Amino acid sequence: MAPTLPSLSVTGFAIAALVIALIYRLSQIGSRDKRLPPGPPTIPILGNLHLVPKTGLGKKLKEWGETYGGVFSLKFGGGTVIILFDRKAVHHLLDKKGVIYSERPESYVPNLVTGGDSFAFMNSTPLWRAERKVAVHNLSPKMLEDKVGHIQDAESVVLLADILNNPDGYYNHIRRTTSSVASAVVWGHRGPTMKSFWAHAVYDAMDNYSAALEPSANPPVDEFPFLKWFPGTWTKRAIGSYKCMDDTWNEARRRVDARRAKGIKRDAIIDSILDGEKHSDLSNVTPKQMNHFLGVVVEGGADTTASATLTSMMYLALHPEFQDKARKQLDAVCGTSRLPAITDFEAIPYINCIIKEAMRIHPVLPLGVPHRVNQDDWFDGMLIPKDATVILPSWAMHLSETQGYKDPEAYNPDRFLDFPRMADSYAGSPDWQKRDHYGYGAGRRICPGIHLAERTQWRLNARLLWAFDILPKIDPQTGKPMPIDVNNYHEGIAHGPAEFPVVFKPRSQAHIDVIRREMADAEQFLKAWND
Numbered sequence: 001m002a003p004t005l006p007s008l009s010v011t012g013f014a015i016a017a018l019v020i021a022l023i024y025r026l027s028q029i030g031s032r033d034k035r036l037p038p039g040p041p042t043i044p045i046l047g048n049l050h051l052v053p054k055t056g057l058g059k060k061l062k063e064w065g066e067t068y069g070g071v072f073s074l075k076f077g078g079g080t081v082i083i084l085f086d087r088k089a090v091h092h093l094l095d096k097k098g099v100i101y102s103e104r105p106e107s108y109v110p111n112l113v114t115g116g117d118s119f120a121f122m123n124s125t126p127l128w129r130a131e132r133k134v135a136v137h138n139l140s141p142k143m144l145e146d147k148v149g150h151i152q153d154a155e156s157v158v159l160l161a162d163i164l165n166n167p168d169g170y171y172n173h174i175r176r177t178t179s180s181v182a183s184a185v186v187w188g189h190r191g192p193t194m195k196s197f198w199a200h201a202v203y204d205a206m207d208n209y210s211a212a213l214e215p216s217a218n219p220p221v222d223e224f225p226f227l228k229w230f231p232g233t234w235t236k237r238a239i240g241s242y243k244c245m246d247d248t249w250n251e252a253r254r255r256v257d258a259r260r261a262k263g264i265k266r267d268a269i270i271d272s273i274l275d276g277e278k279h280s281d282l283s284n285v286t287p288k289q290m291n292h293f294l295g296v297v298v299e300g301g302a303d304t305t306a307s308a309t310l311t312s313m314m315y316l317a318l319h320p321e322f323q324d325k326a327r328k329q330l331d332a333v334c335g336t337s338r339l340p341a342i343t344d345f346e347a348i349p350y351i352n353c354i355i356k357e358a359m360r361i362h363p364v365l366p367l368g369v370p371h372r373v374n375q376d377d378w379f380d381g382m383l384i385p386k387d388a389t390v391i392l393p394s395w396a397m398h399l400s401e402t403q404g405y406k407d408p409e410a411y412n413p414d415r416f417l418d419f420p421r422m423a424d425s426y427a428g429s430p431d432w433q434k435r436d437h438y439g440y441g442a443g444r445r446i447c448p449g450i451h452l453a454e455r456t457q458w459r460l461n462a463r464l465l466w467a468f469d470i471l472p473k474i475d476p477q478t479g480k481p482m483p484i485d486v487n488n489y490h491e492g493i494a495h496g497p498a499e500f501p502v503v504f505k506p507r508s509q510a511h512i513d514v515i516r517r518e519m520a521d522a523e524q525f526l527k528a529w530n531d
């Protein structure tokens, strides 16, 4: 029997209604809820994904922040990203409401890259709390003063001597210094040369890590999970990066165990944990979790501190006038008879300005590490929805007059003359209008290595400036200074300057003599941390 007209039209109607509903649902994906902070116009399904540049997202966020007037939102498919391009918002949300703003976004690629073991990318679970407590305790100013200062002093002397002996190798000398300090603090082993496992391991481990984590370097798999079924070079890179990291930190642990088996114990975080000192919260942690926790602390500390120092050297090479300002103070306090020491911090205040300016003009993590809010919240009448990714766009803020940085494209350490203390004093302070910069993040996830990083940077900047004139290299063909491109950075989630043509010229024989004399003592002291 032929179908009746009414039954046909009911089926047809149902299908049509389904199709319309589906189209409507699809068209809503990517659209912005009116209660959200404003942001660039969206298109169906993608939202704003099509507007994200392959590189240079940090600067794009500045443009949007200035257009939308502070806190703004981006739609990535159905997901929401809130950008806190606003000093007050950073303080009120990340600092004051840290309890709800301290998760990390659930993200497919970071999970592949870290195997879920990275304490920097974990949610604020009991494991994260236990690991964070150990890191904060061991990297506190008191612990650093008591235990680590001598290592930083001695390693910075080795850096000066290395540059004297092989000036062209400055780039790796600086990277060796920061990884050696971090490895000594964490694993109890230093890396005397870049050939040493303890100097290069962290850079091997991180080889593909930063690039694999750059937000625009992967397909938008979190927004469109079906993309997981289409693996490609991006998945290979992420999995390979984890494998490399896992091998590296297992090897580090094997070496520590071999040392301890010989009865050699050292004043390092790993030894204090294995000896059961205070850190009972870590008693249920598996060896693999432990190795990755400690590895992440070294990862957090080595490349970042080297990149910040290299940025400083690069800009100083282009700006001898600011070197002169620092040297007036260095010479008045130290003359040519001794190296500057951290106890000179207040007597030589300009070094602190130089450190802050490098961290401002090109922060190592231009987008910080993303946070996630775990419940609906409101700011200035705008909805910050549960599970939104929350970004502190440090670079964008640092380059904007709207955030209080006058003439922001210009390198000028003088802008920090009224900020005489280290960065940790300004981070989290209720006086949110007077935070120096945002290079270490904010709230409960703020960099736990901030004290170590500030103190290493002070020693490196002060001592390099005391010992050397930092000059652009002269092109032997033209006899003219070679150009230094301040935009030539290795870019991933972290940014670090590519090698640049610079010369470290010893300031006098007297300076050289002091370095050689200090080097003998430094080598003697550091023997205890050699393999």
Ligand code: HEM
Binding pocket: 119, 120, 121, 132, 135, 139, 182, 296, 297, 298, 299, 300, 301, 302, 304, 305, 308, 364, 365, 368, 369, 370, 371, 439, 440, 441, 442, 443, 444, 445, 446, 447, 448, 449, 450, 452, 453
């Ligand atoms: C100039 C040097 C450094 C810079 C610019 C830097 C920057 C940062 C930033 C922006 C974050 C994310 C903060 C947030 O989520 O809001 C972070 C986290 C972290 N940093 Fe640093 N850092 C530096 C040095 C260090 C050092 C020396 C260590 C340890 C030895 C370290 C260990 C870590 C760890 C473990 C985390 C993850 C914390 C967590 O998720 O709870 N960093 N760092």
